[in-house]
Amino acid sequence: MNEQKSPWKTPRRWAIVGLALLAAAALLYAVYRPRPITVEVAQVTSGKFEQVVEEDGQLRLKNRYVITAPTLAQLQRPTLKVGDAVQAGDVVARLAPAAPQLIDARTRTVLQQRVGSADAARRAAAAQVQRAQTALAQATLEAGRSDQLAQRGFIAPSARDQSDLARRSAQQALTAAQAEQAMADFAVAEARAALAQAVPTAGERPAGLWEIKSPVNGQVLKLHLDSAAPVTAGQSLLEIGDTAAMEAVIDVLSGEVRQVLPGAAVLLTTGSGAAPLPGTVTRVEPVAFTKVSALGIEEQRVNVVVALPTVPSDAARLGDGFRVDARITVSSQADAVLVPSAALVRDGERWRVFVVDAGKARARAVQIHDRNADMAWVKDGVKAGETVLLYPGSTIADGQPVRTR
Template sequence: MNKRQVAWWTLAIAATAALTVWALRPQPVSVETAEVVRGRFEQTIDDDGRTRVRDRYTVSAPLAGRVLRIALRAGDRVDRDSVVAVILPSVPVLQDPRTMRELEERSAAAQANVLRAEAFEQRARAALEQARVDSSRSARLAAEGFVSAAAREQSELAALTKERELEAARYERLAAERELAQARAALLRVRADSKTGVGTAFEVRAPVSGRVLRVLQESEGPVAVGAGLLELGDVSNLEVVVDVLSAEAVAIVTGADVHLALGDDKAPLRGKVRRVEPSAFTKISALGVEEQRVNVIIDLMGTGDALAAVGDGYRVDARIVVYSEDDAILVPAGALFRDGTGFAVFVVEAGRARKRPVDVPHRSNRMGLVAGGLQPGAHVIVFPGDTVRDDVRVRVRKP
């Protein structure tokens, strides 16, 4: 074999070795990345709830007898003092001393309810006056830079809440007065009919204006004293009830912002937390696990047009904001993974994955708030698999 053949064989062996090394070298891991950005961060508690009429009134039978068929149906509009049902008292009942005593006690209880409603209205009016004074003071101090905008908004929300509480107290008083009038009228009618021995029809009237939410006694039939006939309410005055885990409820404060969604094709609504109920209850989850839950009451915010499509008992998806920050450094939650007692991410630099610890004091389902370790503009690997390690070569997949 001459020198020329040796050179060719040497070159062939070297080329084969180079191709083998190139074929067996580690291939870059295909990854998906996202950019670290600045924006508003919100940590929320997500759960589903339902709407309900804030003030619901049950129209009940003021005396025993036979109620005629109620012509009203759910959704019908009724005015205050309009006739909603007619009851025909029976003669044996009219002559029953026990029934007479029940009507007298019912009238006395209705009188007590009126006094209580008046006291609640006076208390609500005093609370509203104080809330308006506090709101005016906060607005003045905020203009001078002594209090934050959040404190001013909180005082304005408190004043708005007190206005609605006064409105609710006023309706409660009107309803109590209407129930008292019904009870007294029933008592007078029974006393008069007891003397003649003939029962005359008694008209049951609506205590407030609103819409019929539910008819409890649709067909004609006998009713007892206090039996519910139908429910009334103002469907334009709604609230949302969301039951959350008691462990999460401790982070919810009065006045917190709430994002509400009725569906994919519906415009989202805004709300404010009015109250977190102090008592929890036990609820069985879909997995059969006992959970302690707490009701969170939310006021709907917005104009009448935005709330026109919402009714009583509608299901809503609620996101209650427990922490927010403007101009925060945001990283996708899918890029974060546990590293000891903290969090870390993989940053793509020069075609390689670089493990970097980060300080993340708050997280949501979609984003994490970065307090240190990352700067806007960095590209992090989202949902890194087991093949992604520190200093490994990566190839970014195009969407």
């Protein structure tokens, strides 16, 4: 009786089974193996690290001159416009004497009566002058007659002296009467002037314009009055300044301003496509003020004054109050190992990054010395030239295959 062989024990059958198992294993590996994740990467570099404070502010003039009216007057219509250039000594405003005030009929009657009273007093003074002149003439004749009689010995010398003294007294009386007449004339003129001011001539313009001149070379920044109008003493008429001599005022959060010191370098950007303007912090004001942010949050801010050494020709069109973005450097370190801040991942109390090595992401702990919004200054953990992942998410783990975008 022949023994029947199992088909599974033949070599050919075993080869087929082995190939099937290998194919199934390859399929499972292909399905479940870790697939590379497309990531963004950046290079670790070596360069200058800067800690900066970035805020916005505005330009302002170093020296502003406010032209005011010296007295009560009538401002003539200005001929200057905002932006016009003026030189020191140019006439920038003209003032005319103020127009007289209107009065009622009762006051006008009183002024008219005052003129009549003054005129009567003047006539009385004129009469006193004539009386004194007559008395002087008589005294002069008596003195001459007494002198002739005294020379002939008909009267005593004392009588001649009395006549001479009487002539001198009459002369003094005439002088006093003439002074009284002059005072009466002035009183009449004063009363008539008051009455004339009360009733001005129609269409008549006061003469004697005052010309106010510019104290410096500059431009007209503001016109407080652009038409003819009455002004009071000390009232502002216009403002003049030199736009070539400006400074910037940056308001910084009070919590950050302690890092800013006088002498710190500043770059100002006007946002107009022009090159940044270099500046230097000259003063940090010792008082804060409250400012409401765009989100409606009240913030305590401090003004930082920045000096601009020179204003280049391409920035000549900048003016008072223009907005600027400021970048204030508070610290700087050369030859620092720099890693983008977007590559840092918090690991408890430490920081780590993912370094791309042979197509895989390798987690590596790093020691951070300082960092800003863009870069981190790394003391240990990576070196310049290595590639790190940017914005690593929760799907990235140590050893994860990656593919750079």
